[in-house]
Amino acid sequence: MSEGSLEAPTRHPIPWNDPDFYDEEKLDAEMRRVFDVCHSCRRCFNLCDSFPRLFDLVDESKTGELDSVESKDFKHVVDACTLCDMCFMAKCPYVPPHEFDVDFPHLMLRYRAVENRKGEIPTFGQRQLTETDRNGKLAAALAPLANYAAKRGNRMTRPLLEKVAGVHRDAELPKYTSKPFSKRAAPPVNAEAPAHGRKAVIYATCFANYNEAEVGEAARRVLAHNGVETQVVYPECCGMPQMEQGDLSRVADKAKSVAGTLKPYIDDGWDIIALVPSCGLMLKFEWPLLVPDNEEVKQLSAATRDISEYIVDIAKNEGLADGLNALDGPVSVHIACHARAQNMGQKGAQMLRLLPQMDLNVVERCSGHGGSWGVMKENFETGMKVGRPVFRKAKNNGKARYVASECPLAGLHIAQGMEKGQSEGETLPQTVPHPILLVARAYGLMA
Ligand code: SF4
Ligand code: SF4
Secondary structure (H helix, E strand, O other): OOOOOOOOOOOOOOOOOOHHHHOHHHHHHHHHHHHHHHHHHOOOOOOOOHHHHHHHHHHOOOOOOHHHOOHHHHHHHHHOOOOOOHHHHHHOOOOOOOOOOOOHHHHHHHHHHHHHHOOOOOOHHHHHHHOHHHHHHHHHHOHHHHHHHHOOOOOOOHHHHHHHHOEOOOOOOOOOOOOOHHHOOOOOOOOOOOOEOEEEEEEOHHHHHHHOHHHHHHHHHHHHHOOOEEEEEOOOOOOHHHHHOOOHHHHHHHHHHHHHHHHHHHHOOOEEEEOOHHHHHHHHHHHHHHOOOOHHHHHHHHHEEEHHHHHHHHHHHOOOOOOOOOOOOOEEEEOOHHHHOOOOOOHHHHHHOOOOOOOEEEEOOOOOOOHHHHHEOOOHHHHHHHHHHHHHHHHOOOOOOEEEEOOHHHHHHHHHHHHHOOOOOOOOOEEEOOHHHHHHHHOOOOO
């Protein structure tokens, strides 16, 4: 096998409008071509469950080669992929522009797009779960009731939810807030701060808007304290949940619509901030690959920053505003896969290192959650298995006082995993839904 490419990886636009993209024979030929490269390479054997499934299929086949693996079994490989992008970003030497042209996650995505077109996915349960805007609006009006029903251990509702929607009865689900982030008042802006003059639109993202509004609240207060004027704009979800289900035309529609809404702000000099790494990845990278000819989507991609990336940028250029105090203990920060996939460095860790006397343990490995994937009945145990090394490392041999993941869903998953492995008398660290909350606490802006 030839050596990997030394050039920076590139990604091809996703040709979801081309009939060939859905041609099952052509898809099968491409799966066999790429799987054969992976079979010879095997670098990704421990990244997730997709690769072990693929290698087991090959090793247990009649010839020990891909030719005797049946195509119907490929689904088993695809179903284990959370689209975390780690094989593409972190491991694979054969990504374009290498002649082998391997983009494993986007091949999984193509398979799902074909399944989606055939009506095989999403299942009823997946569809209900991934309508995040509809669910968020409904649940905000009935937050206590929705949270009661979704609570782990509720023996009346959770078995029902498992039966009707396919959500594993033991999976921790995010709570809803009765006051969405986009409806909360803006904090006063510190006109004395060095970064005074910056202005930023916070794209709330469905998760910060309807679930962990504290993440948005913390970001807004830290930015205001640093002199940044903010507005919260939330036209609709970025479509990552639909992307996971291969519904690419719907994601493309969302891309065009959100980019159109945010355009006047960008033209007027506002930066765009994403609070959740998966949403940032969509705005920066996936949307331009889905609608490569749309200028507004390109403009939005160039204007978008992850919240940690933005704070680090302020620290580097203008310096952070005074008032940061040391936290009351060591922190483990989990660098989410979709933050790594943004190719921006460990910005969550860099941001926390700006706090005085910071004792930081960085955990950079997939937690095994993968959006809505990890809570489904058929995936939950696999997600728990994949995340085990992260659960262990996050505790840092009992040293960590706080665990913060850049991805709030991964944070929930890690908290549950740590709890599952808790030994008698062991004190677990407190999990916070994003490192920005620790910065807000260090400033004394939030409890
Ligand atoms: S994208 Fe992530 S889950 Fe999917 S195959 Fe690659 S490493 Fe595995
Ligand atoms: S995705 Fe790339 S690095 Fe991973 S097993 Fe396949 S060829 Fe090897």
